Amino acid sequence: MERIMDHLAHERSKAQFSVEEMKIIWAGSLHAFQVSDRIARLVASDPGFRKDNRAVLSRKELFKSALRKAAYVWKRINELALSEEEASWLRFYVDELAYAYIHWGMFVPAIKGSATEEQQQKWLPLANNMQIIGTYAQTELGHGSNVRGLETTATFDQETDEFIIHSPTLTSSKWWPGGLGKVATHAVVYARLITDGQDYGVHGFLVQIRSLDDHFPLPGVTVGDIGMKFGSGAFNSIDNGFLRFNHVRIPRNQMLMKVSRVTRQGKYVESNVPKQLLYGAMVYVRQIIVADASIALSRAVCIATRYSAVRRQFGPPHEDENGKGVETQVIDYKTQQSRLFPLLASAYAFRFVGEWLKWLYTDLIQKLEANDFSTLPEAHACTAGLKSLTTSAAADGIKECWKLCGGHGYLSSSGLPELYAAFVPACTYEGDNIVLLLQVSRFLMKTISQLQTGKKPIGTTAYMAHVEHLIQCRCTVQKAEDWLNPSVILEAFEARAIRLSVACAENLTKFATPLQGFSELSPDLVEAAVAHCQLIVVSKFIEKLQQNIEGNGVKQQLETLCNIYCLNLIHKHLGDFLSTGSISPKQASLASDQLRSRYSKLRSNVIALVDAFNYTDHFLGSVLGRYDGNVYPKLYEEAWKDPLNDSIVPDGYHEYIQPLLKQQLQNARL
Ligand SMILES: CCCCC/C=C\C/C=C\C/C=C\CCCCC(=O)SCCNC(=O)CCNC(=O)[C@H](O)C(C)(C)COP(=O)(O)OP(=O)(O)OC[C@H]1O[C@@H](n2cnc3c(N)ncnc32)[C@H](O)[C@@H]1OP(=O)(O)O
Numbered sequence: 207m208e209r210i211m212d213h214l215a216h217e218r219s220k221a222q223f224s225v226e227e228m229k230i231i232w233a234g235s236l237h238a239f240q241v242s243d244r245i246a247r248l249v250a251s252d253p254g255f256r257k258d259n260r261a262v263l264s265r266k267e268l269f270k271s272a273l274r275k276a277a278y279v280w281k282r283i284n285e286l287a288l289s290e291e292e293a294s295w296l297r298f299y300v301d302e303l304a305y306a307y308i309h310w311g312m313f314v315p316a317i318k319g320s321a322t323e324e325q326q327q328k329w330l331p332l333a334n335n336m337q338i339i340g341t342y343a344q345t346e347l348g349h350g351s352n353v354r355g356l357e358t359t360a361t362f363d364q365e366t367d368e369f370i371i372h373s374p375t376l377t378s379s380k381w382w383p384g385g386l387g388k389v390a391t392h393a394v395v396y397a398r399l400i401t402d403g404q405d406y407g408v409h410g411f412l413v414q415i416r417s418l419d420d421h422f423p424l425p426g427v428t429v430g431d432i433g434m435k436f437g438s439g440a441f442n443s444i445d446n447g448f449l450r451f452n453h454v455r456i457p458r459n460q461m462l463m464k465v466s467r468v469t470r471q472g473k474y475v476e477s478n479v480p481k482q483l484l485y486g487a488m489v490y491v492r493q494i495i496v497a498d499a500s501i502a503l504s505r506a507v508c509i510a511t512r513y514s515a516v517r518r519q520f521g522p523p524h525e526d527e528n529g530k531g532v533e534t535q536v537i538d539y540k541t542q543q544s545r546l547f548p549l550l551a552s553a554y555a556f557r558f559v560g561e562w563l564k565w566l567y568t569d570l571i572q573k574l575e576a577n578d579f580s581t582l583p584e585a586h587a588c589t590a591g592l593k594s595l596t597t598s599a600a601a602d603g604i605k606e607c608w609k610l611c612g613g614h615g616y617l618s619s620s621g622l623p624e625l626y627a628a629f630v631p632a633c634t635y636e637g638d639n640i641v642l643l644l645q646v647s648r649f650l651m652k653t654i655s656q657l658q659t660g661k662k663p664i665g666t667t668a669y670m671a672h673v674e675h676l677i678q679c680r681c682t683v684q685k686a687e688d689w690l691n692p693s694v695i696l697e698a699f700e701a702r703a704i705r706l707s708v709a710c711a712e713n714l715t716k717f718a719t720p721l722q723g724f725s726e727l728s729p730d731l732v733e734a735a736v737a738h739c740q741l742i743v744v745s746k747f748i749e750k751l752q753q754n755i756e757g758n759g760v761k762q763q764l765e766t767l768c769n770i771y772c773l774n775l776i777h778k779h780l781g782d783f784l785s786t787g788s789i790s791p792k793q794a795s796l797a798s799d800q801l802r803s804r805y806s807k808l809r810s811n812v813i814a815l816v817d818a819f820n821y822t823d824h825f826l827g828s829v830l831g832r833y834d835g836n837v838y839p840k841l842y843e844e845a846w847k848d849p850l851n852d853s854i855v856p857d858g859y860h861e862y863i864q865p866l867l868k869q870q871l872q873n874a875r876l
C-alpha cells in the first residue's frame with residue numbers, strides 16, 4: 207500500500223513545471239480557480255453530497271436520490287447565499303444529473319433569449335426562485351433533428367385571445383425533454399403557429415403542464431417518463447419525458463414574442479431580429495457542451511493516467527525506490543503513450559477552444575443587444591461544429607480510457623462506465639453530430655461562393671481569403687524539428703481544410719440542383735467540416751500559446767501538448783493530408799518521428815498535468831483515479847460493498863443452486 211502511494215509521489219516529483227500555475231491556466235483565471243477550488247472542497251466534505259454507488263440503485267431509488275440532492279443543492283445555495291457563479295460550480299461538482307440541468311441550462315436561457323422584456327419580468331423571477339420548474343420541449347417522437355418538421359400546433363383563437371396547443375398525431379408527442387417526465391411544472395414548447403388559417407412555422411410557447419398545488423397534470427395534458435436509458439446510473443437519474451396536448455389553452459401572451467408576435471386581432475407581425483434567434487438556447491447550450499466535453503474527457507484521462515502509472519505488467523525487472531524488483535509501469539509502454547497522451551492533449555485543446563467559444567458567444571450576445579446580427583451565422587457554425595467535434599472525440603476518448611485501464615476499467619468503481627454512459631448522448635442531444643457538421647459545411651460552401659463576389663471572409667473563415675496561396679502552397683518541412691514551428695502546422699491544416707472545401711464546392715456544381723449535390727456529397731462535406739473545425743481547435747491552441755503565460759515551465763508543457771494534439775491529428779487523418787497534397791509522404795513520416803519524440807518529452811510530466819485539473823476524489827468518483835494511487839486495497843474494499851456480498855450464501859441458493867447440485871450428485875450416485 208505504501209509503495210503505491212510513494213509511487214505517485216515519485217511521479218509528481220518528476221514534473222518540470224509549476225502545477226499550481228497550470229491549475230490557474232486550466233481554470234481560466236486565478237479567480238475561476240479560487241472559486242471552483244473552494245466549491246469543490248465544500249461539496250467533497252459535505253456528507254449530503256456523498257456519492258453512493260449509483261450502479262446498484264434501482265431506477266426509483268436513483269431518481270429519488272437525484273431529487274434529494276437537487277433539493278439539498280438549492281438549500282445550500284440559499285443558506286450560503288451563493289452567487290450565480292458559485293451556485294453553478296456547486297451544481298457541477300455535485301455531479302448528479304437532475305431536472306435542474308434543463309431548468310437552468312435550457313428553460314431559463316430560452317426565456318432570456320426569446321421572450322420580450324415584459325415577459326421576462328413576469329417569468330424569470332418565478333424561474334429564478336424555483337417557484338416554477340421548467341423544461342425545454344422541442345423534440346417529438348417523430349422529429350428531432352428536423353425542427354422545421356415539428357407537428358405540435360399552436361392555433362390562435364381570436365375569440366378568447368388564446369393559443370390552443372395540440373398534439374395532432376402520435377408522432378407529434380414531445381419525447382425526450384429532461385425533467386419533463388415527473389418534475390417540470392412548465393415547459394417552453396415548440397409548436398407550429400397557426401393564425402388566420404395560415405401556418406407560420408415553429409415558435410416557442412410557455413405552457414404550464416402540472417398543477418402548482420398537487421403536481422397533477424393540467425386538463426388536456428398527458429405526461430410521463432420515456433423509460434430506462436443506456437447505462438445503469440448515468441442519465442437514469444433524469445426523467446426524460448413524453449408529453450401530449452389535447453387542445454390545451456394558454457393566454458396569447460405566453461407565446462415567446464421577441465422574434466415575432468401575434469396581435470389581439472390575430473395578425474402575425476415579425477420584428478427586425480432574425481428568426482434564427484428562436485434557436486438561441488441551442489447556440490448557448492452547444493457552447494457549454496464544448497466546455498463540458500473537455501471536462502468529461504479530462505476526467506477520464508486523469509483516471510487512466512494515474513492508473514497507468516500505478517499498474518505494472520511484464521517488462522525487465524526494475525528496482526523501486528527501496529531496491530525491490532518490480533514490473534514495468536504500463537504508462538511506459540509506447541503503445542499506451544500513443545493512445546493516452548493525445549487524449550491528454552485533446553483535453554487541454556478542448557479546454558482552450560471552449561474558453562474562446564465562450565468569448566465568441568459573449569461577444570455575440572453584446573452585438574445582438576446592439577441589433578448587430580452579423581456574427582450570428584459564424585457563431586452558429588462554430589458552436590454547432592465544435593460541439594460535434596469535441597463531443598465525438600471526448601466520447602471515443604472516454605471509451606479508450608476505459609480500455610487503457612484493462613479489466614479494472616470495466617468495473618463501475620473505476621467511474622469510467624458511468625462517465626461514458628452519461629457523456630455519449632452528448633453526440634446526439636443538442637443536435638446530432640452529423641447533422642451539425644452538415645450545417646457547418648453549408649456555411650463553408652456559402653463562404654466559398656461569396657469569395658467570388660469579393661466578400662471578405664471573417665473570423666474563423668478568414669484563412670479562406672488566401673485561397674489562391676493555400677490551394678497551391680507546398681509544406682516546407684524538411685526535418686522532424688520543422689514540425690515544431692506553429693506557422694508550418696497552421697498552414698498544413700489551412701491547406702487541408704480549404705482544399706477539401708474547394709473540392710466539395712467544385713463537385714457540387716456537377717449536380718442538377720444544389721439539393722441533389724448536397725445529398726450525394728454529404729460524406730465529403732462532413733469531412734470538409736471536420737477539417738475546418740479541427741483547424742479552429744489547432745489555431746486557438748496556437749493563439750493561446752502566444753498569450754503571456756506565467757509559471758515555471760508551464761508554457762513549455764503547453765507547447766508539447768499542442769504539438770502532440772496537432773501531430774496526432776495529422777497522423778490520424780493522413781489520408782486527407784496526403785490526398786490533398788498538403789504534405790508529402792516524407793513529411794508525414796517526419797511528423798510521426800516528431801510525435802514519438804514529444805511523447806518521450808511529456809512522459810515525466812503527465813501525472814502533474816492531470817493533477818492540474820484539480821479534481822477532488824469525490825468528483826472523479828474512481829478507485830483507479832485516486833489522487834494517492836492507492837488502488838488495490840480500495841478496489842478490494844469496494845468489491846466487499848457490492849450488495850451480492852451482503853450475505854455469504856446468496857439469495858437464490860436454496861431455490862436454484864442447492865437442488866441442482868443435489869440432483870446432479872444423486873444422478874452421479876445412481
Ligand atoms: C442543458 C444543460 C446543458 C449543460 C451542458 C452541460 C452538461 C451536460 C449534461 C447534461 C445535459 C443535459 C441535458 C441535455 C439537454 C439536451 C437538450 C436538447 O437536446 S434540446 C433539442 C435540441 N435539438 C436540436 O439541436 C435539433 C437539431 N436541429 C437544428 O438545430 C435545426 O433544425 C437545423 C438542423 C440546424 C436546421 O435545419 P434546417 O436546414 O431546416 O434549417 P432552418 O431551420 O431552415 O434554418 C435556416 C437557417 O438558419 C440557420 N440556423 C439553424 N440553426 C441556427 C441556430 N441555432 N442559430 C443561428 N442560425 C441557425 C441555418 O444555418 C440556416 O442558415 P442559412 O444557410 O443562412 O439559410
Ligand SMILES: Cc1cc2nc3c(=O)[nH]c(=O)nc-3n(C[C@H](O)[C@H](O)[C@H](O)COP(=O)(O)OP(=O)(O)OC[C@H]3O[C@@H](n4cnc5c(N)ncnc54)[C@H](O)[C@@H]3O)c2cc1C
Nearest residue numbers: 342343344345349350351382383384631634635636637640
Ligand atoms: C439524453 C438526451 C437528452 C435529451 N434532452 C432533450 C431535451 O431536453 N429537450 C428536447 O427537446 N430534446 C432532447 N433530446 C432530443 C435530442 O435533441 C434529439 O435526440 C436530437 O436532436 C437528435 O434527433 P433525433 O433523435 O430525432 O435523431 P434523428 O434526426 O432521427 O437521427 C437519426 C440518424 O439520422 C441521421 N440524420 C438525420 N437527419 C439527417 C440529415 N439531414 N442528413 C444526414 N443524416 C441525418 C443522424 O445522423 C442519425 O444518424 C435529448 C436526447 C437525448 C439522447
